[in-house]
Amino acid sequence: MNLTTELPVAYQATGLDIDLIQKYSIAGPRYTSYPPATQFRTDLNNLNLDEELRTDNGPNAGPISLYFHLPFCESLCWYCGCNTVITTHKEEASIYLDDIEKEMALVACKVNPSRKVTQIHFGGGTPTFLPPKELLRLGVLIRKYFTLSELVEFGVEIDPRRLTEEHVHALKQIGANRASLGIQDTNPDVQLAIHRWQPMNTNEQAFSWLRAAGFKSINVDLIFGLPLQTRDTFAQTINDILTLNPERLSIFSYAHVPWLKPAQLIFVTRNQLPSASDKLAMFSVAHKKLTQAGYIDIGLDHFAKPGDELALAQKKGTLHRNFQGYSTEAGASLYGFGVSSISSTENSYRQNFKDIDQWRSAVRSGKLPTEKALILTDDDKRRRTLIMRLMCDRKLNYAALSKELGIDVTQLYAKEIGGLKDLKEDGLLLSDIHGIEITPRGVPLMRVVAMRFDATWVEGANKHSKTV
Numbered sequence: 001m002n003l004t005t006e007l008p009v010a011y012q013a014t015g016l017d018i019d020l021i022q023k024y025s026i027a028g029p030r031y032t033s034y035p036p037a038t039q040f041r042t043d044l045n046n047l048n049l050d051e052e053l054r055t056d057n058g059p060n061a062g063p064i065s066l067y068f069h070l071p072f073c074e075s076l077c078w079y080c081g082c083n084t085v086i087t088t089h090k091e092e093a094s095i096y097l098d099d100i101e102k103e104m105a106l107v108a109c110k111v112n113p114s115r116k117v118t119q120i121h122f123g124g125g126t127p128t129f130l131p132p133k134e135l136l137r138l139g140v141l142i143r144k145y146f147t148l149s150e151l152v153e154f155g156v157e158i159d160p161r162r163l164t165e166e167h168v169h170a171l172k173q174i175g176a177n178r179a180s181l182g183i184q185d186t187n188p189d190v191q192l193a194i195h196r197w198q199p200m201n202t203n204e205q206a207f208s209w210l211r212a213a214g215f216k217s218i219n220v221d222l223i224f225g226l227p228l229q230t231r232d233t234f235a236q237t238i239n240d241i242l243t244l245n246p247e248r249l250s251i252f253s254y255a256h257v258p259w260l261k262p263a264q265l266i267f268v269t270r271n272q273l274p275s276a277s278d279k280l281a282m283f284s285v286a287h288k289k290l291t292q293a294g295y296i297d298i299g300l301d302h303f304a305k306p307g308d309e310l311a312l313a314q315k316k317g318t319l320h321r322n323f324q325g326y327s328t329e330a331g332a333s334l335y336g337f338g339v340s341s342i343s344s345t346e347n348s349y350r351q352n353f354k355d356i357d358q359w360r361s362a363v364r365s366g367k368l369p370t371e372k373a374l375i376l377t378d379d380d381k382r383r384r385t386l387i388m389r390l391m392c393d394r395k396l397n398y399a400a401l402s403k404e405l406g407i408d409v410t411q412l413y414a415k416e417i418g419g420l421k422d423l424k425e426d427g428l429l430l431s432d433i434h435g436i437e438i439t440p441r442g443v444p445l446m447r448v449v450a451m452r453f454d455a456t457w458v459e460g461a462n463k464h465s466k467t468v
Contacts, residue, residue: 020426024448025276028457030300031391031447032323033349034384035456037342040351040372047373049350050110056345057112062331064117066146067324068100068138069338071125071356074162077196078263079184079226081255083340083354084125093130096338101141102363103337108145111335116149117142118332120175121324122156128163132170139174148175153328155180155219160206161198168209179210180219180250185226185233186240193227193272200240207244217308220246224282225254227272234282238289248310249295249303250325251286253279283444299391300446302326319392326392347381349374379455382407387450394446395437416453423449 029036041047071085072092085092120142130138142148155178156171171179183203184196191197210218220241224234241249256273258264267273274282287297295303296311302325304310313319313328320330323342334344340354353359353371362369376384382405389396402409410417410433420436423429428442429449438446451457 022276023426024428024445026448028447028451029454031387031450032321032325033342033344034387034454035374035376035380036454037349037351037372039456040349040374042372044370044373047348047375049348049368049370049373052345052348052375053110055347056333057110057115059112061112061115062333063119063149064111064115064146065119065121065322065332065334066117066142067121067123067334067336067341067343068127069123069125069336069341069352070096070127070130071339072096072129073124073126073159074129075195076263077184077194078266079194079196079223079254080263081257081261082125085339085356090129090131093134097130097134097137097141099360099363100138100337102366103369104141104145106363106366106368107335107337111146113147115147115333117146117152118149119327120148120152120154122176123324124157126159126162127156128158128167132164132166135167135170136174139170142174153178155324157182158206160202161196163206163209165209168213168215172213172215177215178217178219179215180221180248181206181246182221183241184221184223185229186237187229187233190226190228190233193267193270203244207246217247218244219248219250220244221250221252222286223252223254224286225256225274225279227267227270227274229274229278229282231278231281231285235285235289238286242289242293247305247308249290251283251290251301251303253283253301280444297443298326299394299443300326314392317393321388321391347376349376382412383453383455386413386453390438390450390453391446394443395435397435399434413453419452420449423452 029038069083071083073084073086074088076084076086127135152175154176156176157180159182181203183198184194185191186200186203207218222237222241256264256267258268290303291297294306296306296314298304298310298314298319302310309328310319310326318328318330320327322334322344333346334342336343336352339352339356339359341352343350350368350370351372352369353362358371359369385405386396386401386409389401396409398409417436420429420431423442424431427439428445429439430437438449442449
């Protein structure tokens, strides 16, 4: 693709003016899947999910990625949009793993035994809520039911406030080699406003333990748009995090969904949330500081050092996106375990019950704990490819995609391509007969570009967080 069109001088800057922010700050998916999870159906009788599992585990089946949702947290962070169980009772971890094993046994008997696990991810909640002995137990269970690749990528989400050196040793012993630390913000006033007190020395201690144990890849999660944040305070947070020298950073936009998470109403009643333009200013300063420090902008909310696998995948055009965000592992089926976890195959999505009692009841009765699911149509799969490439490559090459999909992209999706005119006029993308490319100005709004190829999106349907 050779896009030679020049941007108007007014659009050379990467910043967006307030009019564009107001125009495009609309509710939209993050596209960790297509169709989005909001489209999953509960009428499972009309979906032949057992047949899809058999199809996915045929003789030529590829690798597997495993996800374990460990939902427990000792306290509630008021910004959180995750599916969590708040408790201080550590014995809950052992009971939960009893049921995780039941679910693993139900799934493993349907999986082609020749398939190897190339990725494992522990998410939450707080995976390190589990005592070290329970983490060791989970590691044994994984190897009991699945065959791991020698080069398995094994990531764990960590709350530095609940981490001990014994946790780190247990994680290393079961094969974990990547850690993702939830920090969110280092400003004390912001931390108090979100009900998450986390001094910087706590983060430094966690890094020290992980480095000493041999973890060579550490990610830091930050959130912009939290109550009481400003451009200057978030700039200082970035400065603080750079002293830790992480391999990756995830700079998430705060997702304000009080209809799903009522605790977030606290921020509204206290009038503490920054405006959309203030949020964009925070992202802009983070982007500038991180790129000046040598990090590569992977896309949407991820940054990585140039030698990191994510940066290399982006350079090669093999970057992928799944329910955990950007990933290097394309083509692997994802099998999720635990409450609310999502599984995906080439042709389907399945989501477990979000209610822990319903999930537990299903696995104890010998049934897969599926609450929602979706079988993809051919059009779903084509649109998934288009949206994936936009989110990962920031461009579409019509000829290459037409060859890959076996159709003429410009003909079949002429309406969608024609509907990009306003985005081009606003400087968010470039286009010609060969394809489209999102400009630096349009990167913060790449979700808006992707939405133009989303057949499920309905304007005004308030099921998602805002794009800015």
